[in-house]
Amino acid sequence: MFLVQVTRRNISNSVPVASSFGRWYRDFWQPAPANEPPYDHVTQIGDPVLRKKADPVPPEMAKSPEVQYLIKSMVNVMRKFSCVGLAAPQIGISLRILVMEFKEKLKDEYTSAEYKIKEMETLPLTVFINPELKVLNYEKKTFPEACQSVRGYSGEVARYSEVLLRGVDENGSEKELALKGWNARIAQHEMDHLDGIVYTDLMKRNTFTCTCWQAVNEKRGRVSIFFHKKMIN
Ligand SMILES: [Zn+2]
CATH class of the missing domain: 3.90.45.10 (Peptide deformylase)
Incomplete structure (x- = not known):
């Protein structure tokens, strides 16, 4: 965990990366939580x-x-x-x-x-x-x-x-x-x-x-x- 935090800080503080890359990198380590119903979208045929x-x-x-x-x-x-x-x-x-x-x-x-x-x-x-x-x-x-x-x-x-x-x-x-x-x-x-x-x-x-x-x-x-x-x- 510590290593991950340090690496993320290094990326965001020291490298002038595009924000989209920063977001991608953050999401890579912190995947979005699974979406549970009730959803705020509509389920599609096949579900x-x-x-x-x-x-x-x-x-x-x-x-x-x-x-x-x-x-x-x-x-x-x-x-x-x-x-x-x-x-x-x-x-x-x-x-x-x-x-x-x-x-x-x-x-x-x-x-x-x-x-x-x-x-x-x-x-x-x-x-x-x-x-x-x-x-x-x-x-x-x-x-x-x-x-x-x-x-x-x-x-x-x-x-x-x-x-x-x-x-x-x-x-x-x-x-x-x-x-x-x-x-x-x-x-x-x-x-x-x-x-x-x-x-x-x-x-x-x-x-x-x-x-x-x-x-x-x-x-x-x-x-x-x-x-x-x-x-x-
Ligand atoms: Zn319907």
Whole structure:
């Protein structure tokens, strides 16, 4: 240890090295601590956590600091990535918890025709612990759907048009919520995550689309898909 410290001091004090080299050298001796879930990024398809059937939260744990911390992390990540729903496995925790929120300002991302045809409507922050889903209307609607765990792509998925979610909220109280249109779609998508299902399992395969394919052509392939975002709130 002593030798390492002396060597590092010598490098940083006596040699006029570029700071990037200094950082590289420091990191070489002090590797970053392993990243443990709950993550502040979204797990990507291929991660085994997205394929496991998530475990129920023991009812007495619903109000525990651990579960409250997990819910807070899920809400932060959902808002950071501007998504409308997130399931706990998407931040690396295999528990049956989902969060949903359709903010008013998201409306600006859609044309009014699209907003109407997809039956979108705002939804206040909604938390479900151990949710169960009941279909209220078996009529199916097909629209392109995307997932932060398959970042950069979309595909058409048929979903029931009305569902009922039943479970426990963040305060440990029994709760049920009827949802239709786009919010019913979000609920079905997040429920699937709790059973290890990703929308690519259900989509019409020939509709699978890289959402930036035009930009790839326009920018001669110089396009990146990022898997991180800075916290905005
Ligand atoms: Zn998803």
